Amino acid sequence: MISQKLFLFDFDGVIVDGMNEYWHSSLLAFEKYLNSPNVIIDQNLYKQVSNTFIEMRPWVKYGWEMLIIVHQIIKREDPLNNQTKYDFLNRYHQNCQKVLLDNSWVSEELQKGLNDARKYQINKDFDSWINLHRPFYEVIDFIEKLKKENIKTGVITTKGRIFAGKILKKLNIVPELIFGYESGTKVKITSNLSREFEIMGFIEDRRNTLIDIKQNALTSNIPCYLADWGYLKNTDRIKLPHEIKLIKLDSLEKLLAI
Numbered sequence: 439m440i441s442q443k444l445f446l447f448d449f450d451g452v453i454v455d456g457m458n459e460y461w462h463s464s465l466l467a468f469e470k471y472l473n474s475p476n477v478i479i480d481q482n483l484y485k486q487v488s489n490t491f492i493e494m495r496p497w498v499k500y501g502w503e504m505l506i507i508v509h510q511i512i513k514r515e516d517p518l519n520n521q522t523k524y525d526f527l528n529r530y531h532q533n534c535q536k537v538l539l540d541n542s543w544v545s546e547e548l549q550k551g552l553n554d555a556r557k558y559q560i561n562k563d564f565d566s567w568i569n570l571h572r573p574f575y576e577v578i579d580f581i582e583k584l585k586k587e588n589i590k591t592g593v594i595t596t597k598g599r600i601f602a603g604k605i606l607k608k609l610n611i612v613p614e615l616i617f618g619y620e621s622g623t624k625v626k627i628t629s630n631l632s633r634e635f636e637i638m639g640f641i642e643d644r645r646n647t648l649i650d651i652k653q654n655a656l657t658s659n660i661p662c663y664l665a666d667w668g669y670l671k672n673t674d675r676i677k678l679p680h681e682i683k684l685i686k687l688d689s690l691e692k693l694l695a696i
């Protein structure tokens with residue numbers, strides 16, 4: 439049986455750099471939809487993305503965690519900065535949970551605040567929102583080439599599906615499949631897909647996600663590529679398990695020879 443070929447992509451950090459958007463939408467979520475007595479949203483904050491935020495972004499798995507980081511950076515008392523960020527990152531998951539608890543938040547409500555901030559911008563000024571994203575044109579070209587080879591494209595993101603879809607459409611990319619956080623874990627999504635498709639590769643910038651895929655019996659045969667241009671921690675490139683390949687933006691073409 440000849441099965442349909444499929445190539446998979448993560449979205450944030452792989453197809454687009456959305457750093458400006460993450461910062462902007464997180465601030466807007468606090469300005470409009472979430473309550474915290476510890477932050478005041480000064481309009482000047484929107485002007486430039488915090489370096490501390492940029493450096494902490496590689497630790498983020500789900501959108502709501504960005505709100506936690508932004509909150510800790512902009513809060514009035516004892517804010518996170520380039521020195522104190524290491525303490526936070528050393529116990530990243532525990533610290534995220536602690537901030538939720540201290541503020542009586544649940545992750546779903548932060549995610550909803552982020553989604554609402556995105557919907558607000560889409561309704562108000564769609565093009566301005568889109569322009570907060572910087573596409574990686576080499577990846578877009580690569581997707582075009584896959585299409586010519588009759589290889590289908592799937593995007594698996596921890597963003598809401600609707601938001602990824604709108605950005606992709608604006609970039610003139612129409613993947614056959616788009617999955618957001620609503621569809622479950624990436625391991626679950628790829629296991630389901632591997633029953634139906636011959637998966638030619640998965641490009642992702644979160645090392646642990648690729649490790650999870652390699653360690654799962656149903657997905658371990660998927661060729662996994664860590665995106666060198668994405669949001670990587672300094673340590674991500676070091677001692678990469680041999681079955682995961684580091685891929686550079688200018689060597690995507692080589693994957694077509696598979």
Ligand SMILES: [Mg+2]
Pocket residue numbers: 448449450451452642643644668
């Ligand atoms: Mg990513």
